[in-house]
Every structure is written in structure tokens, then in C-alpha cells.
Amino acid sequence: MSHFTKVKTKIKCLVTLRKALEAMGYSIKEGERHCRGYQGELAECEMVIDTKASYDIGVVKTAEGYELIGDWDMLEVRAGIEQDSFVGELNKKYAYYRIMDEVAKQGYEVVEETEDEQDVVTVRVRRWS
Incomplete structure (x- = not known):
């Protein structure tokens, strides 16, 4: 039996998270606040990442920032999304876009x-004086 599992991240900015997800080929289910899991189980979240399958990845707000929640066992089976590689790529893209935003700012x-x-x-990078 599968279940929801939370994954800690260092994500603090939803705007940057959206950029990272778009770069990875994912979109957000606008207006959706419940992530789908095993046998229709739902978990409340701030944002839902569309996996193009019957299982979602949710973004949950915490005191430190945001965590990811999902039924990672079934996400791998149904959507081909393996937790470690998804989170690793997301962290890399997120860091890249945070740096680029700061550079521009x-x-x-x-x-x-x-x-x-x-x-x-x-x-x-360079800055003209």
C-alpha cells in the first residue's frame, strides 16, 4: 500500500519554483489545492504539480519554506517520476533561477x-558602472 511522503527542500520562493518546474517540463494545476495519491487519497497543499498521471506532487508550506509531498512509490510506477532524481533536478534548477534572479536584481x-x-x-557576469 502506498502513502504520501514529505520531502524537505530549501525552496522558499514559489515564483522561482514555477520557473524551475517549467524548465523541467512541468506545469502547475492552477487553483488546485489538493494533491492526489493512492486510491483517491487527497493531501492539502499550496500548489499542485501536474505529473500527467493520476498521482500529483504537492507543494506544502512550512515554517522554513516549502516541502514536496507525493505518493512517490506510485509516482514512479504511474508517471515514471523517481523521487531522488526529481528532487535533485528540481533543486538544481531552483538554485540556478534563484542565482539568475539575484544577478539581474x-x-x-x-x-x-x-x-x-x-x-x-x-x-x-559583469556590471557596467
Whole structure:
């Protein structure tokens, strides 16, 4: 029997989270506040990530930011979404967009961006005075 499991994250900004999810090919179910799990079980959440399957991933607000909630066993079976790889990619994309937002906010311009074989992204920026 499957069940909902929460995954802690360092996500604090829903706007940046949306950018990261879009970059991964996911969308948000606008207006939806319940995430679907095993046998129609529902979990309340702030935002629902559309997995294109009968199981969802929810975003739950906590005192420290946001957590992800989902029936990860069934998400892997029904949607091909494996928890560790999904969360790992989301954290990477989220960090990238947080940095890019901060770079722009502080008046810097991206001059060069590279990604190596280990998927490490290097960004070179400059600011004209």
C-alpha cells in the first residue's frame, strides 16, 4: 500500500519554483489545492504539480519554506517520476533561477554560461558602472 511522503527542500520562493518546474517540463494545476495519491487519497497543499498521471506532487508550506509531498512509490510506477532524481533536478534548477534572479536584481549581466560533463553550471557576469 502506498502513502504520501514529505520531502524537505530549501525552496522558499514559489515564483522561482514555477520557473524551475517549467524548465523541467512541468506545469502547475492552477487553483488546485489538493494533491492526489493512492486510491483517491487527497493531501492539502499550496500548489499542485501536474505529473500527467493520476498521482500529483504537492507543494506544502512550512515554517522554513516549502516541502514536496507525493505518493512517490506510485509516482514512479504511474508517471515514471523517481523521487531522488526529481528532487535533485528540481533543486538544481531552483538554485540556478534563484542565482539568475539575484544577478539581474543587482544589475549584473550574464556574459558567459557553461555546463561541464558533471552538470556543473558556471556563470560569468559583469556590471557596467
